[in-house]
Amino acid sequence: MKLAFKIGAGLLIALTLLVVGAVATLYLKAATPEHPVGFAEIAVKDPQDKPLRVDVWYPTDSPPGMSIVGPSAQKVAAKGAVAGRSLPLVVISHGNGGLASSHSDTALALASAGFVVAAVTHTGDNARDESYVGTPRWLIDRSRHIHVVLDHMLNDWPAHEQIDAARVGVFGFSAGGFAALVSIGGVPDLAQIARHCTAQPEFACGLWKQLPSAPVPETAWVHDPRIKAAVIAAPGYGFAFEPDGLRQVTAAVQLWNGAEDRNVPYETNTAVVRRLLPTPPEYHAVPGAAHFSFVAPCPSWLFPLICEDPKGFDRAAFHSDFNGSVVAFFQQQFAARK
Numbered sequence: 001m002k003l004a005f006k007i008g009a010g011l012l013i014a015l016t017l018l019v020v021g022a023v024a025t026l027y028l029k030a031a032t033p034e035h036p037v038g039f040a041e042i043a044v045k046d047p048q049d050k051p052l053r054v055d056v057w058y059p060t061d062s063p064p065g066m067s068i069v070g071p072s073a074q075k076v077a078a079k080g081a082v083a084g085r086s087l088p089l090v091v092i093s094h095g096n097g098g099l100a101s102s103h104s105d106t107a108l109a110l111a112s113a114g115f116v117v118a119a120v121t122h123t124g125d126n127a128r129d130e131s132y133v134g135t136p137r138w139l140i141d142r143s144r145h146i147h148v149v150l151d152h153m154l155n156d157w158p159a160h161e162q163i164d165a166a167r168v169g170v171f172g173f174s175a176g177g178f179a180a181l182v183s184i185g186g187v188p189d190l191a192q193i194a195r196h197c198t199a200q201p202e203f204a205c206g207l208w209k210q211l212p213s214a215p216v217p218e219t220a221w222v223h224d225p226r227i228k229a230a231v232i233a234a235p236g237y238g239f240a241f242e243p244d245g246l247r248q249v250t251a252a253v254q255l256w257n258g259a260e261d262r263n264v265p266y267e268t269n270t271a272v273v274r275r276l277l278p279t280p281p282e283y284h285a286v287p288g289a290a291h292f293s294f295v296a297p298c299p300s301w302l303f304p305l306i307c308e309d310p311k312g313f314d315r316a317a318f319h320s321d322f323n324g325s326v327v328a329f330f331q332q333q334f335a336a337r338k
Contacts, residue, residue, distance in 0.1 A: 030073035031105060033112035036060050038080035039067055041100075044152045046123065046145070053121040054149055055100035057111035058159070059083045070101030071298045071307075074108055082159035084114060088167035088334045089153055091146050091227075092119035095174030095236070096138075096207055098295070099127050103173065105296040109323035115330065116163055120149050125175070133207055136190060136216060139237070142179035144222040146170060154226075167334040169229040171326065173294050174264065177235030181273065182221050184230050185248035188240035190216050196239050196268070203263040204236045227251055229333035231326050232281075233294040234261055238269030246276040253281035254329040256322075258289030260310050282329060286322075288313040294322070 038060030043051040055069070062080025066073050090110055094102040100119040107117040122145055124132025132138040154165050172180030182188065197205035233256040255277075257270040264270070266285075274283060286293065290310050297316045298307040309315050 030066050030075050031108055032075045033108050035112045037076045037108055037111040039076040040079050044149055046148055049123050055119045057107045057117040059114055069104045082162055085162055086164040087116045087162055089116045089163050090169040090171055091149050093172040093176030093179045095176050097127055102295050105319055106323050106326055109327055113327045118149050118153050120145050140220050143182040146183045147222045147224050150224055168226045169330050170227050171231045173233045174236045177232040178237050180230045180232050183224050184227050184251040185223050186241055187218050187221055187245045192240040202265055229330055234264055234291055235269055235273055236264045238272040241276055249277055252333045253277055255281040256284045258293050259285055259287050261291045263291035
């Protein structure tokens, strides 16, 4: 009995030390923005579904503390007061199976530079709930979610009067890149997925288990003319916009692609988007980057599929440059709109 007690006590002490060590490591490695940033988790009413979870970063004068955001820590003022007037707004759309926190470092960089950032967790296609994946709804609903979040931030968010509605952007990764393209006027043809995946299957094809039995009408896709600029990283289903599904796009676009991306190959996705956009995008090819290299740096031992990069690629170093380029692009596009 005494031996069992000693073993149990030893295990408890070891577990406590492990937890304390993990928390201490998170605190020491917590991302610290150059300028004070506030952070809040909010629920946004969706008239067609359950409420959307949205993470919001924004400029603040409130004192910061440590907050756990996704698998990392950030020094932000939780529920701090919003500082500034005429603030530009960027909505973030994550990839398949992601979360609002998937691009938390990019959101933090934007907020530190004076932006309000609203990152949505897409209902039915996130790390906690994939009930819509494999049906048309998981793609169709995404641009509608962006529209609903924009409506809330510009009309109902407590500090909505501090946002400049003339300076609105979107950031999208993978399936979020697809959604961003739809939001700025893109009209995909989902029948292209069946044709493409039969002739040339790729990773994204495995997500489409139930193809639409009838053509999806153009009215199903929600466009938002309030969006004036878009950053799109490693877009999925780019081939679905063939032959002229991007002809109505007028927003400025910054387009990113990883040279080692095997999930959404360049030739059938980013290259198609790059070719079909009416105005050539600001294009960046990243040597050594894989598909998930655009997701916030995270411990590979915790999520190896998402957090592990090709040998020799430094995600943290890349994101320092990547986030700077994203901030500079939005600043440039919105400068004339002040």
